[in-house]
Amino acid sequence: GAVVSQHPSWVICKSGTSVKIECRSLDFQATTMFWYRQFPKQSLMLMATSNEGSKATYEQGVEKDKFLINHASLTLSTLTVTSAHPEDSSFYICSASARGGSGNTIYFGEGSWLTVV
């Protein structure tokens, strides 16, 4: 089945530094990738939608200058958390849309735990 790989699985960084998270679709071309943030015991909160070769569409309340998204190819999207602060600590999940006979299906990465100290 389709696989979406996310890297790194967990990262600890110092406050004020930037962190990059990669999301790759391993066996299909993903025209659309989504980035989510999830707090403990809460559902996924969509941060932005990115289409290959174009600028990401951010959800209301998400700072585009802080969460930089680059969708450079049909198999790779990156999320960079710039000038990270402790409140940015969270579980970040990406997903990729694969078009199939029954309609689009979304495949999720394993998530990346970010801890800002």
Add this chain to the structure above:
Amino acid sequence: SQKTEQNSEALNIQEGKTATLTCNYTNYSPAYLQWYRQDPGRGPVFLLLIRENEKEKRKERLKVTFDTTLKQSLFHITASQPADSATYLCALTRYNFNKFYFGSGTKLNVKP
């Protein structure tokens, strides 16, 4: 705005029983409704998709129903097992799949 609601935060059932989870939505009827399983610290895993013109979908011990009049989907796990314990999320999307609306999830606990 579009809302997806899973009113039960947690559901506890005995092994062997059928678990039924509810997903309600407001505003427009989605083109597709999907169910996902999420284990702690992991990304969601796709389980089933049902279209707006479908009443029911089955996959092994899983069954999903879709009632556009009630604006509700039910997710059933028959002959539940402790390994089925996880959080289950429903998600709505329209035809263009440009946005997914997730519910907050229901944590299922199957006791042996």
